[in-house]
Amino acid sequence: MRDESKNNGPLLEIKNLQTHFFTNEGLVKAVDGLDLEIFSRETSGLVGESGCGKTVTALSIMGLLPSPGKITQGSITLQGRDLTQLPERKLQKIRGKEIAMIFQEPMTSLNPIFTVGHQVEEAIIFHQGKSRKEAREITREMFGKVELPSPEERMNEYPHQLSGGMKQRVMIAMALSCQPKLLIADEPTTALDVTIQQGILALLNKLQDEHSLAILFITHDLGVISQVANRIAVMYAAKIVECAQAGEIFRNPHHPYTLGLLNSIPKIGGGEKRLPAIPGQLPNPLVPVKGCRFHPRCFFVKDYCLEKEPPLAEIAPGHKTACWRHSEIKAQSN
Ligand SMILES: Nc1ncnc2c1ncn2[C@@H]1O[C@H](COP(=O)(O)OP(=O)(O)OP(=O)(O)O)[C@@H](O)[C@H]1O
Ligand SMILES: [Mg+2]
Known part of the structure; x- marks a missing residue:
């Protein structure tokens, strides 16, 4: 786990974000009142x-929601600018230059018919207005930074000639080539095997220090998060249900869902023993749950949890949770 550092204001602040899909089957509230600070x-x-x-959530920040998705309420503020209010022309400048994103499957973001070097150069020319020669120089330097072996040779290769891990390194090089303030990494290691995954996580940690970067690291895997995150936000059914410094989430969780997630991580030295995962499944997004949205799966549920939704409330400095019974919820020692 990394050091827990203190900072002043957030770089990016999301308040009460509502992102809805207006589908033929009905309204899908994919994000439903989300608060997050980065x-x-x-x-x-x-x-x-x-x-x-x-x-x-990530696509809402990037302004890249597919149709029929729309932000219907809330704000996403990047250093004083509400991104939800900016015209596409201004968002385009912010995307790639101030906020960059890498995806789970790098193949979907790389064009098979151009060399990877050419594609990174194009991004640099577009965002920074550099000449081809300068862009090539920056690309070579970035390929070195992301520890691609023989960077010069790699630049002349096509995506299919590279392994999954190398493609992800190219994507990271492309994302960081314009020195963004925020990098959104959406499950960047899920498609990779464990050793390669460890290499990418170590690389992101290193690059973050070198570039004073903020990273929003998205995953369904708390084990992966424990290796990279300073701060953790736990999301359940379109909302944040708990957020705190990483150490605090692991040592002192106060939401039953967080507790359930922690209990389903295999323990070091625990052999094959793995506590049962959280029973049940996410509610159908077309059928909103009354009261606390976690109540149908919660071991701590009381009658009042079915009536009213708990707010995301600060229960200790920097630690917020959305549970009526948070004071009774404690980490288990086994
Ligand atoms: N284009 C779309 N049209 C309609 N509903 C959508 C669309 N994209 C996403 N959704 C819905 O929004 C909800 C959130 O989806 P999202 O892809 O953000 O989940 P996720 O947490 O990233 O999951 P995963 O871990 O599988 O990547 C889901 O109920 C999904 O069905
Ligand atoms: Mg996803």
Whole structure:
């Protein structure tokens, strides 16, 4: 786990974000009142099970929502500018230059018909207005920084000639070539095998220090998050249900869902023993749950949890949770 550092104001602040998909089947509230703060020089982990709204949150920040998705309420403030209010022309300048994103499957973001070097150069020419020669120089330097072996040779290769880990390194080089303030990494290691994954996580940690970068690291895997995050936000059914410094989340969780996630991580020295995962599944997004959205799966549920939704409230400095019974919830020692 990394050091827990203190900072002043957030670099990016999301308040009461609502991102909805107006589908033929009905209204899907993919993000439903989300609050999140991201700080410079920190990795914020966004964790939650499949379908809870992590990618939609990232795409909302990037202004890249697919149709029929729309931000219907809330704000996303990057150093004083509300991104939800900016015209596409201004967002385009921010994307890539101030905020960059890498995806789970780098193949979807790399064009198979151009060399990887050419593609990174194009991004640099577009965002920084450099000449081809300068862009080539920066690309070579970035390929070195992301520790691609023989950077010069790699630049002349096509995506299919590179392994999954190398492609992800190219994507990181491309994302960082314009020196963004924030890097959004959406499950960047999920498609990779464990050793390669460790290399990418170490690289992101190193680059973050070198570039004073803020990283929003998205994953469904708390084990991965524990290796990179300073701060963790736990997402459940389109909302943040708990957030705190990483150490605090692991030592002192106060939401039953966080507790359930922690209990399903295999323990070091625990052999094959793995506590049962959280029973049940995410609610159908087309059918909103009354009261606390976690209540159908919660071991601590009381009658009043079915009536009213708990707010995300600060229960200790820097630690927020959305549970009526948070004071009774404690980490288990086994
Ligand atoms: N284009 C779309 N049209 C309609 N609904 C969508 C669309 N994209 C996402 N959704 C819905 O939004 C919700 C959140 O999806 P999202 O992809 O953000 O989940 P996720 O947390 O990233 O999951 P995963 O871990 O599997 O990547 C889901 O209910 C999903 O069905
Ligand atoms: Mg996703």
